[in-house]
Amino acid sequence: MALVAVLVLAGCGGRAPSGGAGGGGEGGEFTLWTHNAGNKEELAAVNKIVSDYNASQTTNKVKVQAFPQAAYNDAVTAAATSKKLPCILDIDAPIVPNWAWAGYLAKLDLPQELVAKQLPSTLGKWKDQLYSVGYYDAALGLFARKSALDAAGVRVATVDQPWTAQEFDQALQKIKASGKFDYVLDLGTGDSTPEWWTYGYSPFLQSFGGDLIDRNSYTTASGVLNGDKAMAWANWLQGLIRNKYTPAKSGTDAFADFVNGKSAMVWSGSWSATNLEKVKDGVVMPPPDLGAGPKIGGGSWQWGISSGCQNTVGALDYLKFSLQPKYLSQFVTKLNLIPATEETAAMSPGWEPDGPKRFFLDESKKFALIRPPTPAYPYVTTTFAKAAQDIAAGGDAKSILDQAASDIDQNLKSNDNYGA
Amino acid sequence: MAVTQEVPPKGGLRTSTRATTRKPAGRGHETLMGTLMVSPAMLLLIVFFFIPVGLCFALAFTNARLISPEPATLVGLENFQRLFQDPLFWRSLRNTVYFAVVVVPLQAGFALVLALLVNAKIRGINFFRTLYFVPVVTSIVVVSILWKFMYQSDGLVNNMLQTLTFNVVQGTDWLSNPTAAMPAIMFMSIWQAVGFHMVIWLSGLQTIPGELYEAAELDGADKWQQFRYVTWPGLKATRTFILVTITIAALSLFAQINVMTQGGPLDATSTVVFQAVRVGYGQQETAYASTISLVFFVLVLTVSLVQRYLTRERG
Numbered sequence: 049m050a051l052v053a054v055l056v057l058a059g060c061g062g063r064a065p066s067g068g069a070g071g072g073g074e075g076g077e078f079t080l081w082t083h084n085a086g087n088k089e090e091l092a093a094v095n096k097i098v099s100d101y102n103a104s105q106t107t108n109k110v111k112v113q114a115f116p117q118a119a120y121n122d123a124v125t126a127a128a129t130s131k132k133l134p135c136i137l138d139i140d141a142p143i144v145p146n147w148a149w150a151g152y153l154a155k156l157d158l159p160q161e162l163v164a165k166q167l168p169s170t171l172g173k174w175k176d177q178l179y180s181v182g183y184y185d186a187a188l189g190l191f192a193r194k195s196a197l198d199a200a201g202v203r204v205a206t207v208d209q210p211w212t213a214q215e216f217d218q219a220l221q222k223i224k225a226s227g228k229f230d231y232v233l234d235l236g237t238g239d240s241t242p243e244w245w246t247y248g249y250s251p252f253l254q255s256f257g258g259d260l261i262d263r264n265s266y267t268t269a270s271g272v273l274n275g276d277k278a279m280a281w282a283n284w285l286q287g288l289i290r291n292k293y294t295p296a297k298s299g300t301d302a303f304a305d306f307v308n309g310k311s312a313m314v315w316s317g318s319w320s321a322t323n324l325e326k327v328k329d330g331v332v333m334p335p336p337d338l339g340a341g342p343k344i345g346g347g348s349w350q351w352g353i354s355s356g357c358q359n360t361v362g363a364l365d366y367l368k369f370s371l372q373p374k375y376l377s378q379f380v381t382k383l384n385l386i387p388a389t390e391e392t393a394a395m396s397p398g399w400e401p402d403g404p405k406r407f408f409l410d411e412s413k414k415f416a417l418i419r420p421p422t423p424a425y426p427y428v429t430t431t432f433a434k435a436a437q438d439i440a441a442g443g444d445a446k447s448i449l450d451q452a453a454s455d456i457d458q459n460l461k462s463n464d465n466y467g468a
Numbered sequence: 469m470a471v472t473q474e475v476p477p478k479g480g481l482r483t484s485t486r487a488t489t490r491k492p493a494g495r496g497h498e499t500l501m502g503t504l505m506v507s508p509a510m511l512l513l514i515v516f517f518f519i520p521v522g523l524c525f526a527l528a529f530t531n532a533r534l535i536s537p538e539p540a541t542l543v544g545l546e547n548f549q550r551l552f553q554d555p556l557f558w559r560s561l562r563n564t565v566y567f568a569v570v571v572v573p574l575q576a577g578f579a580l581v582l583a584l585l586v587n588a589k590i591r592g593i594n595f596f597r598t599l600y601f602v603p604v605v606t607s608i609v610v611v612s613i614l615w616k617f618m619y620q621s622d623g624l625v626n627n628m629l630q631t632l633t634f635n636v637v638q639g640t641d642w643l644s645n646p647t648a649a650m651p652a653i654m655f656m657s658i659w660q661a662v663g664f665h666m667v668i669w670l671s672g673l674q675t676i677p678g679e680l681y682e683a684a685e686l687d688g689a690d691k692w693q694q695f696r697y698v699t700w701p702g703l704k705a706t707r708t709f710i711l712v713t714i715t716i717a718a719l720s721l722f723a724q725i726n727v728m729t730q731g732g733p734l735d736a737t738s739t740v741v742f743q744a745v746r747v748g749y750g751q752q753e754t755a756y757a758s759t760i761s762l763v764f765f766v767l768v769l770t771v772s773l774v775q776r777y778l779t780r781e782r783g
Contacts, residue, residue, distance in 0.1 A: 125535060150535045240730055242750065297644050426535075430750040434731075441644065441733035451555075459753070462531060 076108040078135035078359050080366075081124070083349065085114035093378040097370045104369070108362035110136070128152045133354035135363045139180055140243075141347030142419040142429070144172035148179045149423035149466055154355045155179065157364060162371055165389040167409075169346030169416045174423070175467075180350035181367065183376050184385035187408045187416065188248065188317045188344040190336075191303075194329040196223055196312035205333040207410045216336035220293045223312045231295050233288070234311040237440055238298035242433035246419065247345045248315065249285075249436050254417055255338040256281040260432055261456065266422045266468040269456040273432070274449035277339070282445035284338070289440060296440060318408040321384050334411050346416030348385070386412055423466035427459045521765075527758035534752035547759040557760065560731075560738045567654060567739065568718040575658045575665060575718075576710050582662065583669035584695075597670075601663040608660060612727035615656045619643050619728075643729050646736040653724050653737060661717070665710055672706030673699065708779040712772055719768050740764045 084090040091114050098110045115123050127133045139147060147153050156178045163178065172180030197204060200222035205211040223232045236248060250260055258278035261269045288294045299305045306314035307326050324330040334342045353363045373391040380387045380396040386408050387393040398405035419425065435452040439445050528547055532540035551557050586597045618624040619642040626639030642652040676699060684694050722741040725731060731738035740760060748757025
């Protein structure tokens with residue numbers, strides 16, 4: 049049994065977190081973890097930055113470890129528990145406050161002039177401290193067929209002049225009356241990933257004037273998630289489904305259905321911009337102003353330094369190097385993501401002011417509202433996604449929202465408001 | 469089944485003394501060998517099963533979270549109070565019991581019917597046996613994804629219903645309909661797992677000696693009486709095993725829900741295990757999920773013990 053015990057301990061000690069190489073760095077070598085294994089262009093872009101950086105100086109050497117996106121967050125949590133986080137890692141923007149609160153991330157001491165150039169939604173802050181910086185952003189948009197809008201006598205909305213709630217409603221009625229499409233607007237409800245439901249549909253809640261959590265204190269969701277404005281949003285959503293403007297459960301790829309002519313409009317994002325070219329008369333518009341101004345989500349993957357990093361000087365040096373416009377431009381041109389700085393936009397064809405692709409950058413600057421930067425976010429998003437799914441399925445909106453708000457409040461209380 | 473006469477050995481006392489003097493050396497060696505043989509499995513069981521289960525039960529009395537800068541502290545029975553006032557838990561429990569109560573008799577019964585059919589000694593029967601078993605070896609996740617497409621409102625299931633009933637039965641969007649979602653999942657689960665229990669029933673059927681059937685036929689019993697008086701009693705052990713295993717499998721329904729409906733629509737398909745996973749990983753509340761797991765464990769244990777008691781050997 050003693051032999052057995054020794055074997056067990058040896059096994060426990062040698063067990064490395066998935067993805068190997070530990071955090072800090074001996075001398076000048078450290079590891080970088082990224083979530084985009086399987087995403088050829090994005091991984092190639094990151095690898096290019098790393099190899100250029102390694103070639104540009106001899107003090108530090110960066111090694112890239114790529115993970116598939118679905119397994120990435122679990123890998124980081126496991127590594128954090130065993131204190132083996134890599135020096136540099138990328139994080140999905142809304143989770144940054146949660147990981148900062150948990151002590152995984154170190155404060156980011158980037159020079160102020162670099163930070164000032166970034167699009168606000170590419171900065172991950174918690175309690176006024178910067179923890180992460182993003183190379184790009186993404187934005188939601190209402191894609192439509194211009195022919196369908198013209199036939200219904202509806203104008204094309206622009207960033208300067210978005211639709212009002214009445215215009216939006218009239219557009220829906222007129223397009224439905226024409227009878228040419230299965231659905232007027234495909235909201236993409238067939239994607240059951242919780243984060244899509246929060247990212248894609250909480251902007252409508254916010255446009256009505258409600259929110260996921262009270263952003264003044266971050267200590268309660270009551271009143272914002274289950275108040276009158278939130279009820280107005282819930283009734284609006286159920287109305288869209290009841291009047292058959294949008295399917296209760298769309299196909300798995302809503303944009304493909306739009307391209308194939310099943311719907312006149314689809315709620316998607318900048319990632320679908322290349323596919324829009326398959327539609328002869330496709331246009332993209334901001335969402336309507338449902339009371340508190342049009343709102344879209346903001347914040348995509350961002351880069352930070354782990355708190356256990358032994359070589360923070362080197363890690364910061366790498367991050368500064370990677371923020372050069374020529375590298376940020378790769379993400380824009382190859383992946384159609386929104387440039388994080390104006391310099392990058394100037395370098396990327398089509399994104400300069402009044403350029404053909406400029407829409408998403410202007411829309412993001414004007415309407416983007418990042419998901420609430422609170423460590424409670426993982427709980428908030430799963431609770432809201434479930435509530436939204438139940439509302440879309442036809443449940444009693446008041447009791448669903450009341451339950452969601454009270455669940456969030458209880459979670460906040462049992463965690464001492466996460467240090468808010 | 470044969471009756472043997474017990475004849476005490478001659479010189480019984482002498483035999484026992486000889487046995488007692490010979491036993492110690494042999495017994496000790498056997499015990500050591502036995503322990504060594506069992507130790508790898510016991511080690512794996514202890515490290516990967518008993519210790520985590522023990523930790524899980526201990527966590528139910530704390531406020532542990534998946535990601536937190538503060539260590540977990542003991543909170544006593546707070547989690548249990550919260551659990552018993554949680555409407556989602558009661559709904560999940562109701563759905564789990566609903567699923568078990570329907571699936572256990574249906575699946576066991578249907579598997580028995582298939583086993584009886586497949587037990588016939590005709591040529592080509594092995595083909596059918598394999599055919600019924602194929603869904604079992606397919607990953608439940610793959611099966612769930614396939615059936616998710618089939619259950620769409622314009623999917624295969626509705627098309628077949630319309631064709632077979634000449635458009636009288638239109639079918640519905642199965643997985644988005646709160647009343648139809650659970651039955652749809654039950655149907656798919658039974659289809660997937662019935663082959664496994666068919667094979668177990670088959671093995672039970674094949675232990676019944678053929679002479680008993682011949683004797684019954686000679687006595688003038690028809691097929692139904694043969695089943696009732698020869699087959700059914702002969703299947704007692706198999707019956708108990710199948711009952712217990714199907715019940716435990718049915719109560720731990722998770723994979724299909726996770727892939728197909730994520731507990732919806734309107735909590736119609738949320739089960740206890742699904743809720744535990746969602747709370748523990750999605751909402752990062754490890755302690756609350758441990759509470760759910762502990763309560764679930766006690767529930768399943770109670771049900772199994774009751775089943776064992778009711779099916780115990782009498783006399």
